[in-house]
Amino acid sequence: MPPLKIENFIKNSVLELSAYKVNEVESDEVLKLDANESNYTLGKDIKKRYADFIKDTLINLYPDSGSKNLIRLLEKFYDTAVENFIFGNGSDELISIILLSLKKDVAVKIPSPSFSMYDIIARYNDLKTELIKLDEKYFDLPENINADKDKNSKKIFFFSYPNNPTGNHFNRDIIKSLLENKNNIVVVDEAYIFFSNKESFIKYINKYDNLIVLRTFSKIGLAGLRFGMLFSGDKLINEFKKIKLPYNINSLTLSSIEFFLNNFGEFDKNIKKTIEQREKLYSVLNKFDYIYVYPSDANFLLIKLKDKKLKNKFDKFLKDNNIIIRSFTGDMKLFYRITVGTPAENKKLADYFKNFKKDFTNML
Ligand SMILES: Cc1ncc(COP(=O)(O)O)c(C=O)c1O
Structure with missing residues (x-):
């Protein structure tokens, strides 16, 4: 053969x-x-209590990502309503869901250097990526980024905030100016925000319907659980809910997140x-x-x-x-x-x- x-x-x-x-x-x-x-x-102590907590997780059933206790804890932690978020198997999966949903004529704008998965996932979804070269001295976005000749073309921007691997934050006013143009969707990926003193963009999701915020628990000690969250206004989130696989987060992770939110100290x-x-x-x-x-x-x-x-x-x-x-x-x-x-x-x-x-x- x-x-x-x-x-x-x-x-x-x-x-x-x-x-x-x-x-x-x-x-x-x-x-x-x-x-x-x-x-x-x-x-030692928290490890023992954790083991005690998750031992009763019902692994014979499909996971229940709508668990009231977990939702209540997350709403409080992020000060947001459940209607505005979905879970991902790590924020990697959420980046994938965003890019999977896009039309092929939306340009994916990615600072360079930045987190490599934005580019990799965009490519295998056959999307056109355009790199925004960062100046080596401050690694900030170019001031004229919004003075694009072609303001009418559709774009999605991915901003790691702070940026991986440079460690700085991009200028907030530039990000906001991009959000003012409804030909843009702006993803603010806050994977590292726990280590910075800047305010999260989550509070703007009801102001800007073209904003998506990503969060993860991977960088603070829970990388093995694979748990990320996507926040946005109802227009975008309703579409992402259609593509998200129904049981993408396993029951042990859901129980674990509930336990750790109660023990966040x-x-x-x-x-x-x-x-x-x-x-x-x-x-x-x-x-x-x-x-x-x-x-x-x-x-x-x-x-x-x-x-x-x-x-x-x-x-x-x-x-x-x-x-x-x-x-x-x-x-x-x-x-x-x-x-x-x-x-x-x-x-x-x-x-x-x-x-x-x-x-x-x-x-x-
Ligand atoms: C900027 C950024 N976003 C997302 C991720 C992926 O995180 P997760 O473990 O939640 O998939 C990383 C991991 O390195 C990252 O650096």
């Missing part, structure tokens, strides 16, 4: 992609600071610690003259090697020492994103960076 001709079935936009690669951890000795997770684990504590550690790590790394360190309002720091001659040595050094941080390619190849870890991890990282300086920078 002849082999399957895959190109006869699978669309080009999928054939052209490479699968998303997650860094594999091969040993316990690895310093893993690449995925913007929280490296704080649950305390645990996360508040870790968020505060992460912010303190971020500032500490920033000032320690900032002393090394072979890198620039960018200020951040998120749970990671972006750094850049000052000299391109260091690139190969630095990559080898990271590999030899089992340090996993996020590296980039193309224009961004001198940049690395470091997740803020626990105090012990951050100290270990800073010590490694000190050794690198001793070993290599004087050779330049």
Whole structure:
């Protein structure tokens, strides 16, 4: 039998992609600071109470995402009505739902650099993506973004707020000016807002019917549960409800979120610690003259090697020492994103960076 001709079935936009690669951890000795997770684990007491709470979850039935207790807790937590939100299996799934719903003539505008999934998902939905190059000094949106020659063409903007991987917030007034034009839909992805002192855009969903806000619990210690939320006015949300798979969030996650919303103090504590550690790590790394360190309002720091001659040595050094941080390619190849870890991890990282300086920078 002849082999399957895959190109006869699978669309080009999928054939052209490479699968998303997650860094594999091969040993316990690895310093893993690449995925913007929280490296704080649950305390003994809360872990026990959590196990007690979820043990009665009814896994024989389909999940009930309309559970009154959970809805009441979420409405209170986000100060929003249930009519204005849907759940996603991580906010990744919600990005996918948004992009799945769009007409092909809507341009997807994505800052560069930003979170890679906006571009990847748009591409395999055969949507046209247009990158908005960010200026390397402040990584902010261009002032003239709204003075587009073609104000009548339909666009959707994705703004990670704060932005991954740069750590800054885009200018709020620019975002608002884009919302004033009803040829635009604006997605404000607040995955990292727990670590910033900026106000959420959720309160504007009833003012702007072209606004979508995304939130997730992944960055504060619950990445494994896969739970994200999408907020918007009724026009958009009614359409997204039609595409969302009926039982996309499993029962154990729903029970877990209910438990953790009732015990949020645990996360508040870790968020505060992460912010303190971020500032500490920033000032320690900032002393090394072979890198620039960018200020951040998120749970990671972006750094850049000052000299391109260091690139190969630095990559080898990271590999030899089992340090996993996020590296980039193309224009961004001198940049690395470091997740803020626990105090012990951050100290270990800073010590490694000190050794690198001793070993290599004087050779330049
Ligand atoms: C900006 C941004 N949005 C969304 C996500 C996805 O989060 P989730 O784990 O909720 O799918 C990430 C994860 O890295 C992110 O950086």
